[in-house]
Amino acid sequence: MSAMLNVVEPATEQILATVASAGIEETDSAVAKAKAALSGWKSISPPDRSRLLRSLADRMSDSHEELALIEARNAGKPIASARGEIGMAIATFRYFANAPEQPFGRTIPVAGGMAMTVREPLGVVALIVPWNFPLTIACWKLAPALAAGNTVVLKPAVLTPLTALRFAELALEAGIPEGVINVVVGPGSTCGKRLVEHPDVAKVAFTGSTEVGRSIQAGAAGTIKRVTLELGGKSANVIFADSDLELAAASAPGAVFDNAGQDCCARSRILVERGAVDRFLELLEPAVKAVVVGDPLKETTVMGPLISANHRASVASYVPASASIAFQGSTPNGPGFWFPPTVLCPVAENDPAAVDEIFGPVVAVIPFEDEADALRIANDTVYGLSGSIWTRDGAKALRVARGIEAGNLSINSNSSVRVNTPFGGFKQSGVGRELGPDALEAYSDVKTIFYSTGE
Ligand code: NAP
Ligand code: MG
Numbered sequence: 282m283s284a285m286l287n288v289v290e291p292a293t294e295q296i297l298a299t300v301a302s303a304g305i306e307e308t309d310s311a312v313a314k315a316k317a318a319l320s321g322w323k324s325i326s327p328p329d330r331s332r333l334l335r336s337l338a339d340r341m342s343d344s345h346e347e348l349a350l351i352e353a354r355n356a357g358k359p360i361a362s363a364r365g366e367i368g369m370a371i372a373t374f375r376y377f378a379n380a381p382e383q384p385f386g387r388t389i390p391v392a393g394g395m396a397m398t399v400r401e402p403l404g405v406v407a408l409i410v411p412w413n414f415p416l417t418i419a420c421w422k423l424a425p426a427l428a429a430g431n432t433v434v435l436k437p438a439v440l441t442p443l444t445a446l447r448f449a450e451l452a453l454e455a456g457i458p459e460g461v462i463n464v465v466v467g468p469g470s471t472c473g474k475r476l477v478e479h480p481d482v483a484k485v486a487f488t489g490s491t492e493v494g495r496s497i498q499a500g501a502a503g504t505i506k507r508v509t510l511e512l513g514g515k516s517a518n519v520i521f522a523d524s525d526l527e528l529a530a531a532s533a534p535g536a537v538f539d540n541a542g543q544d545c546c547a548r549s550r551i552l553v554e555r556g557a558v559d560r561f562l563e564l565l566e567p568a569v570k571a572v573v574v575g576d577p578l579k580e581t582t583v584m585g586p587l588i589s590a591n592h593r594a595s596v597a598s599y600v601p602a603s604a605s606i607a608f609q610g611s612t613p614n615g616p617g618f619w620f621p622p623t624v625l626c627p628v629a630e631n632d633p634a635a636v637d638e639i640f641g642p643v644v645a646v647i648p649f650e651d652e653a654d655a656l657r658i659a660n661d662t663v664y665g666l667s668g669s670i671w672t673r674d675g676a677k678a679l680r681v682a683r684g685i686e687a688g689n690l691s692i693n694s695n696s697s698v699r700v701n702t703p704f705g706g707f708k709q710s711g712v713g714r715e716l717g718p719d720a721l722e723a724y725s726d727v728k729t730i731f732y733s734t735g736e
Contacts, residue, residue, distance in 0.1 A: 284301075284302040284304075285299050285300070285301060285302060286299065286300050286301070286302040286439060286442075286466065286467075287299055288300060288355060288440070288441075288442065288443060289440075289589070290354050290355065290357070291356070291357030291585070291586045291587065291588055291589065291617065291618050292354075292357050292576060292577050292578075292585060292586050292616075292617045293616055293617060294590075294616040294617060294618070295616075297354055297355060297443070298443060300442060300443075300446065300466055301466070302439070302466060302467050302468075303465045303466055303467035303472050304467060304471055304472070305471060305472070305475050307465060307467065307472070308434070308465050308467065308471075308472045308475045308476060308479075309475070309479070311434045311463035311464075311465045312405055312407075312434055312463075312476070312479050312481050312482060313481075314459075314460040314463050315405040315432040315433060315434050315460060315461070315463050316404075316405050316432070316481050317460055318432045318458060318459065318460030318461045319402075319404060319405065319431075319432045321458055321460075321461075322427075322430060322431075322432050322458060322461050323402055323430045327381035327382045328381070328382060330381040330427075330428065330430070331378050331379060331380075331381045331382060331428075333455065333456055333457055334374055334377065334378035334381075334424065334427060334428060335374075335375070335378045336455040336456055337374055337451065337452055337455040337457060338371050338374035338375045338378060339455070340451040340452075340454055340455040341367070341370065341371045341374065341448070341451055342371050344447070344451060345364070345367055345368070345371065346364070347447070348367045348370075348416065348444055348447060348448075349363040349364040349366075349367045350363070350578075351443045351444050351447060352366065352367065352415060352416060352441075352443075352444050353577045353578060353585075354577065354578070355415070355440075355441050355443045355444070356412060356413070356414075356415060356441050356585075356588065357541070357577055357585040357586045357587070357588060357617075357618070358540055358541075358577055358585050359577050359579075359582040359583060359584065359585055360577060360578050360579075360580065360582070361580060361582075362539070362540065363577075366414055366416070366417040367416065367417070367444075369417050369420075369698075369700065370416050370417045370419075370420035371420075372700045373417075373420045373421055373424045373700050373716070374420060374423075374424045376424070376700045376701060377424035377425050377427075377428040377720075377721075378424075378428070380425065380428035380429070380721050381428050381429075381430070383721070384399075384400040384429075384721060384725065386398040386399045386400065391731065392736075393733055393734065393735075393736050394731055394732050394733040394734040394735075394736070395731070395732045395734065396729055396730065396731045396732075397729070397730050397732070398727050398728065398729050398730075399727075399728050399730065400429070400721075400722075400725040400726070400727060400728070401430075401725060401726055401727075401728050402429050402430030402431045402724065402725055403429075403431055403483040403484045403507060403724060403725060403726060404431060404432075404481075404482075404483035404484075405431065405432055405433070405434065405481055405482050405483055406422075406426045406431045406432070406433050406434075406482070406483060406484045406485075406486060406724065407433070407434050407436065407476035407477070407479070407482045407484070407485045407486070408422040408423065408426065408433055408434070408435045408436065408485075408486050408487075409436045409469065409473050409476065409477075409485060409486070409487045409488070409489065409497070410422070410435070410436070410437055410438065410445075410487075410488050410489070411438050411488055411489045411490075412437075412438035412440040412441040412588050413540060413543040413544060413545070413588070413640075414540070414544075415437055415438065415441040415442075415443075415444050415445065416444035416445065416448060418488050418511075419435055419437065419444075419445055419448070420448075421488075421704075421715045421716055421720075422435075422486040422488075422715065423435065423462070425715075425720040425721050425723070425724050426486070426724045427457075427461065427462070428721065428724075429721050429724035429725045430725070431483075431484075431724055432460065432461045432462075432463075433461070433462055433463065434463045434464075434465055434476060434482070435449075435462065435463065435464050435465070436464075436465050436466075436467070436469070436472055436473055436476060437464065437466060438469075438489075439466065439467065439468055439469075440588055440589060441588075442464075442466040445464050445466070446464055446466065448462075448464075449462055449463075449464045469489075469493065473493075474496075474500065477496075477497050477500040477501055477506070478500055478503060478504070479504075480504055482504075482506065483506065483507065484506055484507035484508065484509075484723075484724070485497055485501055485506055485507075485508050485509075486508075486509045486715075486723070486724075487508065487509070487510050487511070488510075488511040488512075488545075489511075489512065490512065490513055491512040491513045491638075491663075491664070491709050491710070494510040494512045494711065497510065498510065498712070507723070508712060508713075509705075509711070509712060509713030509714075509715065509723050510706075510711040510712045510713065511545065511704075511705055511706065511710075511711045511713075511715060512545070512664075512666075512706060512709060512710050512711045513545055513638040513640075513664055513666070513709075513710060514545045514546060514547065514549075514638060514664045514665075514666030514667060514687075514706065514710050515549055515550060515636070515637070515638050515662045515664045516546060516547065516548045516549065516550070516664070516666055516667045516668045516669075516687065517548065517550045517551075517552050517658070517659035517668045517669075517685070518533060518536055518537075518548035518550065518551045518552065518668065518669045518671075518695065519552045519649075519655050519659055519668065519669065519670045519671065519681060519685075520533075520551065520552065520553045520554065520557065520561060520671045521554050521557075521652075521655075521670075521671060521672040521674070521677070522554040522556045522557035523672055523673050523674055524557075524671035524672045524673060524693070525671070525673070525693070526557060526560060526561055526564060527564060528671075528693075529561070529671040530561055530564035530565045530568055531564070531568050532694075532695055533548070533551055533565055533568065533644075533695075534565070534568050534569050534571075534572050534622065535695065536548040536669065536695035537549050537551075537642070537644045538569075538572055538583075538584050538622045538642045538644075539584075541584050541585055541586065541587055541620070541641065541642050542596075542639065542640060542641040542642040542643065542644075543587065543588060543592075543640050543641065545638075545666055545710075546666055546667040546689070546697045546698065547640070548644075548667075548668065548669055548695060549638070549639060549643070549644050549645065550635065550644070550645050550647055550658075550659075551565075551644055551645070551646045551647065552647050552648075552649050552655055552658055552659060553646060553647070553648055553649070554648070554649060554650075554651075554655070555648045555649065555650055558626075558646070558648050561646075562607060562624075562626065562646065565624065565646075566607075566608050566624075569608060569609075569610055569622050569624055570608070570610055570611075572584050572610050572622050574610060574611065574612050574613065574619065574621065574622070575612075575613050576613070584610075584622065584642065586617045586618040586619050586620075587618040587619070587620055587641060588618065589618060590618055592618070592640070592641070593618045593619075593620055593641075595640075595641075596620050596639055596640070596641030596642075596643060597620065599633060599634045599637070599639045599641070599643050600623055600625070600634070600643060604625055604634070605625055605626060605627055605628065606623060606624070606625060607624045607625065607626040607646065608624050609621045609622065609623045609624070610622035610623075610642075620641055620642055620643075621642065622642045623642060623643045623644070624644055624646060625643065625644065625645045625646065626645070626646035626647075627646075627647075627648075628645040628646070628647060630647075630658070630661070632645070635647065636662070638664065652677060652680070652681065655681065656681060656684045656685065659681075659684075659685050660684075660685060660686050662708075663708055663709040664687075664706070664708060664709055664710045665685075665686045665687040665688060665706055665707030665708035665709070665710045666687055666688060666689065666705075666706040666707075666710035666711070667687055667688065667689040667690065667691070667697040668685050668687045668689075668690050668691075669690070669691045669692070669694065669695045670682055670685075670690065670691070670692050670693075671692075671693055672692075672693075678692045678693070679692075686707045686708060687706070687707050687710070688703075688704070688705045688706045688707050688710065688711075688714070689704060689705075698716070699716070699717075700716055700717075701716070701717055701718070702716065702717045703715070703716060703717040703718075703719050703720070704716045704717070
């Protein structure tokens, strides 16, 4: 009999569900099922595969509210955010539903015949995802992987497996053949590690911490697996004195406190041009205090709890009694892993709060002197995922956007992720890109076929 796993609701600390926990044996069996399903899935014609992916998007759409409710309760996120995230998961399937018919090859003139290129699926692909946007991040990987003709083993985080399990049922209802999508709920240290080392897994697509990403890249070397890694961040929100300060300040809390700061794109460093710091903090304070922290299932809630007691302890360690708290929001009393929105200022450049990815609702406000100094501070990190630039000077905005070593920059906005644009990190924020027109390439290999014309 397999071990059981208690899934906890972060807002109540109560057990939400109990699910069977997989081990090595179940992981191997999921890989074997995916391998057995591969030739059938690959040979479904491109238009039929498109139809199946569209039908899956339709089933998810019928279950939009149910999926959002599961996600809101399991991950402790506001219901309005959960609805948006499930909407994005569905949109990802709709976007990649067209993909089976899109990978055009080339014909290349060569001596003695014709050469042509085609794209082939990789085989069985393992998808290892975190707890912060459970189904959405899974679908960023599932949709292109399936569109390209691969079969998959999805390993959700043990803290948040519920939407993945429901998704697998919807996929079967939509007509996706048995074995094409396999969900393994078990710890990363056993099931995840096994997927990374398994000889029948061709690729690992991973989202999570830089630390685990490093071990995945090393573990994949043994079998020369392809890897894409979407890792951590310490993104800068760079605010120049000539910007629309009101708008920049009103937008800054959402850029770091959304999902209680448990967002790889969180702008957890706010860099403000020295002359504008006082005015900016004056504008930021009411915006931070207006963040409604509470029951994720209430429509008016803006921020929920953190994912677990352990994670709350880790976040709290960045705000010791000696920390310079400029101001702080409030949280409900009683059960739940709450932590208030917290703004630190001043913060020393080498303070862990200015260096580490806290992954919680804690932001450091850091003054800068000029454009060069802003770039120096923004790039003084091992990470390079995203960032924002606020200024009315268009040329300066573009210079700084080009100068910041990160994969996703926004000018006069904090929005980073769209289904139809590439997303991913520079430096230790990752390898490869998800979403957008290039994502399919990460789930297929190029094959060259030479056809002799007998010359
Ligand atoms: P994590 O600890 O790295 O875990 C991510 C996933 O990897 C989980 O499913 C985990 O399993 C699994 N795992 C753990 N150890 C493993 C191993 N040795 N081999 C294979 N798999 C293993 O990250 P997290 O704590 O869930 O999430 C927070 C981190 O993710 C943050 O650093 C954040 O920046 C990053 N993140 C990045 C992005 C992005 O797109 N760049 C998006 C979201 C989050 P279990 O937890 O089930 O044991
Ligand atoms: Mg972890």
